[in-house]
Amino acid sequence: MTPPTLLETRGLTKHFKVGGGFSRRRLHAVDDVTMTIGRREILALVGESGSGKSTIARLLAQVYKPTGGEILFEGAPLSSMRGRRRQMAYRGDVPMVFQDPFSSLNPAYRVSHGILRGLKLHRPELARAARHEEAERVAEAVGLSAEILHRHPYELSGGQRQRVGFAQALAYRPKLILADEPVSMLDVSIRIGLMNIMTGLRDNDGVSILYITHDIASARYVSDRLMVMYGGHVMESGPTESVLTDPRHPYTRLLLSAVPDPRAPLDVAADTATTEPPPVINPVPGCRFRARCPLAVEECGRVTPELRVLGERHEVACHVA
Amino acid sequence: MSGVLEVRGLSVQYATPRGPVTAVSGVDLDVGRGEFVAVVGESGCGKSTLLYAVAQLLSPPASVTAGSVLFKGHNLVTMSEKKLNVLRWRDFSVVMQSAMNALNPVRTIAAQFADAMNAHAKLSGKEIATRSEEVMRLVGIDPAHLRSYPHQLSGGMRQRAMIAMALLFTPDLVVMDEPTSALDVVAQRSLMAQIKELQRALGFAVVFVTHDMSLVSHFSDRLLVMYAGQVVETGPTRAVFDTPAHPYSRGLLDAFPSIHGPRVALTGIPGGPPDLGALPSGCRFHPRCGSALPACPSQEPALYRVGDAEARCLLHAPVPEVTP
Numbered sequence: 223m224t225p226p227t228l229l230e231t232r233g234l235t236k237h238f239k240v241g242g243g244f245s246r247r248r249l250h251a252v253d254d255v256t257m258t259i260g261r262r263e264i265l266a267l268v269g270e271s272g273s274g275k276s277t278i279a280r281l282l283a284q285v286y287k288p289t290g291g292e293i294l295f296e297g298a299p300l301s302s303m304r305g306r307r308r309q310m311a312y313r314g315d316v317p318m319v320f321q322d323p324f325s326s327l328n329p330a331y332r333v334s335h336g337i338l339r340g341l342k343l344h345r346p347e348l349a350r351a352a353r354h355e356e357a358e359r360v361a362e363a364v365g366l367s368a369e370i371l372h373r374h375p376y377e378l379s380g381g382q383r384q385r386v387g388f389a390q391a392l393a394y395r396p397k398l399i400l401a402d403e404p405v406s407m408l409d410v411s412i413r414i415g416l417m418n419i420m421t422g423l424r425d426n427d428g429v430s431i432l433y434i435t436h437d438i439a440s441a442r443y444v445s446d447r448l449m450v451m452y453g454g455h456v457m458e459s460g461p462t463e464s465v466l467t468d469p470r471h472p473y474t475r476l477l478l479s480a481v482p483d484p485r486a487p488l489d490v491a492a493d494t495a496t497t498e499p500p501p502v503i504n505p506v507p508g509c510r511f512r513a514r515c516p517l518a519v520e521e522c523g524r525v526t527p528e529l530r531v532l533g534e535r536h537e538v539a540c541h542v543a
Numbered sequence: 544m545s546g547v548l549e550v551r552g553l554s555v556q557y558a559t560p561r562g563p564v565t566a567v568s569g570v571d572l573d574v575g576r577g578e579f580v581a582v583v584g585e586s587g588c589g590k591s592t593l594l595y596a597v598a599q600l601l602s603p604p605a606s607v608t609a610g611s612v613l614f615k616g617h618n619l620v621t622m623s624e625k626k627l628n629v630l631r632w633r634d635f636s637v638v639m640q641s642a643m644n645a646l647n648p649v650r651t652i653a654a655q656f657a658d659a660m661n662a663h664a665k666l667s668g669k670e671i672a673t674r675s676e677e678v679m680r681l682v683g684i685d686p687a688h689l690r691s692y693p694h695q696l697s698g699g700m701r702q703r704a705m706i707a708m709a710l711l712f713t714p715d716l717v718v719m720d721e722p723t724s725a726l727d728v729v730a731q732r733s734l735m736a737q738i739k740e741l742q743r744a745l746g747f748a749v750v751f752v753t754h755d756m757s758l759v760s761h762f763s764d765r766l767l768v769m770y771a772g773q774v775v776e777t778g779p780t781r782a783v784f785d786t787p788a789h790p791y792s793r794g795l796l797d798a799f800p801s802i803h804g805p806r807v808a809l810t811g812i813p814g815g816p817p818d819l820g821a822l823p824s825g826c827r828f829h830p831r832c833g834s835a836l837p838a839c840p841s842q843e844p845a846l847y848r849v850g851d852a853e854a855r856c857l858l859h860a861p862v863p864e865v866t867p
Contacts, residue, residue, distance in 0.1 A: 270727040270728070270729050270730065271697075271698065271726075271727050271730070272697075379586075379815060380586065381815070409585045409586050409754045410754060410755055410756070410757075410795065410798050410799065411585050411794065411795060411798045411811050411812050412585075412811075412815075413798070413811075414798055414809045414810070414811035415811065417800075417809070418809075436727035436728055436729075437728055437800075438728070438802065439799070439800040439801065439802045440800050442800055442802055442806060443800045443806070443809060463806070466802055476729065477728065477729065478802055479732075480728045480729045480731070480732040480733075481728055481802050482728075482731075482732070482755070482757040482758045482760060482761070
C-alpha cells in the first residue's frame, strides 16, 4: 500500500565548485535524484560518507539551492514559494535534527531556550504560558522529564541531548523531520531509545522522517522504505524488508556485508571494502560504483544505469543485477 | 603464551569538588604476546580511563590509587617519566580516538612522523624517511601522502596514518581507543580487517577499546566487558558472544540491530550508567537489571567462573553464597 505523497523530488541535482578562482571543476554531490516521501512514512537514506545523503537533507531543508531539478512539498514546487511567511511555514513543517548532539545545542543557554525560540518563531499564536506548556509537552513526548528544560546542555548525556534535538523539531508540529545521522554519535545501548522515539513519532503523531544513516542495520528497525546512495546517485530503493532480504545492487550487498553482526559468521572479503572515494568531480558517464564493483562489465564504463523497476516499488540502477 | 601486559587490581580516582570518584576499580587485565583483547562498555564506564592508566597518560585530577601495570616485567605505575619515555612508542604505542584531532593540522604527515621518531631515537633523516615510507605502505597508503596535510586525507586514511604512526618502531603492544568510531561501516570494516592483518604479520598485541561490541566480535581473542569502573565479564570472545553470562553483556548484545534472521524487537538496557560518585549498593548493575535477585542490592558480587568465562553476577555464584 502506497501512502499519499508528502514530498517528492524530480531530477534533484547539486553540484559544488571545487578549486579556486576560475576552476571548472565541479563536484557532483547529488545527481538526478527522484524520490518520494509519503505521509506517515520513514524513509531511510543509506550510504557511506561522501555519497551525497547529507546534501539531500540540506537541499530539502533549503540550506542549499539545487543546481537542477525540483522539490515538491505537498504538491507545490519550492522554487515558486515566495514570501517570508511561506518560507517560515515550510521550515516549521520540515525541521532538521543534526548528527552531533554536542555541537548542535547552544551551550550558553538552557535547554528550554531552543524549544521556546522555535515556538515563538513558528507558532506565534501561542501565548507565553502556552509556549511553556508546549515545551513541557514535547519534552515528555521524547521521553524527557519537564525538569530537564531548566538545565544546560553540558549537564545532559549524549542521548538526552539528541532527544532535545527531536523535541525542538517536534515543537513546530512538523510534517517531515530530516534526521541526519541522529544516532551515529551515540552509544549502541542508547540508540534504541532514539530509534523507538522515531517510530513512535510516526505511529502516534503521523510525522514522516527522512532517516539518514550509514548503518543499514539500524535502518531496518525504523524505516518503511530504504534508498541506497553512492557517489550522488541512487543505486537501489524499495521497501526495507524487500531490499534487505533481496539486495540486487552490488553496493547494497557490500553495505550489508560490512555490518558487524555478532550472530553471523565472518564472511566479508576485506579487499572489496576499499575506501577509495567515488569519482564525483567532473564525472564521466557510467556507473559510479564500477571501480569497486565485482560484477562490472564493459557497458558500466559507458552508460550510466537508470533505475529499473524490479518488483513492488523495488528499483535498482545496475546493468548487471 | 608469555604475557606482554599484566594489570593487577588497578584503580583510578578523579579528584572532584564532591570528593574522589573512582572511575576504574580493581581491574585485572592480562594480554598475551600477539593477543587481541577488546574492552567494551557504554560511555562513562571507565574504559578510556583504564586505557590511559595502562599507558600512564593520566593527568590530574586523575591518578592511579592502587594496583600495578606490569609491562614486560616493568611496573609502569611506579616508573619515572624519564624511564617511561624510553619505553613509550618503542615498546608500546597508543592510537587515539579521533584522528581529526590527534594529528596536527598545520604539519605534514612526514613532519609528524619525524617528530615522533626524533623524540624516541637517534636516527638520520634518511632512516626516518625510509621508515616513514615503510609504515605508510604497511597500512596501505601511498607514501606520496607523507607530504600531505591531515585535511587532504579522508577520515579512513587519517585513521590509518595514526596507526602507521603507532607502528613506527615495531612495538609489542598497541593500545587503541575507539579508532574506528568516526568512520562509516564499510571503512570501519576494512580498517578492522587491516589491523588484524598487521597484527598477524608483525605480532604485536592489541588492547582495543570500543562501545560497539559487535565490531570486535570477529576480531578479538578475548573480551573484557566493563560497567561502572568494574570488569563485569571476561572471557574468550566467542564464549561471551554465544553465551553471555552477565545480564549487562546480554543487554549490550540484544541492543544490536541485526540484518540477518527475523526482525525482533530491540530491547536494549533501560536507564543509563550510574553516577560514579553515587554508586548503587551491592551489585552496581542491579537498578537496571532484569534478572536481579533479592540479594543483589546488598551483596557485592565477585567474579565467578562460568564455563570459560568469568562474570561478576550473583546468578553465577557458587550455590552456598546465594541467599534465597
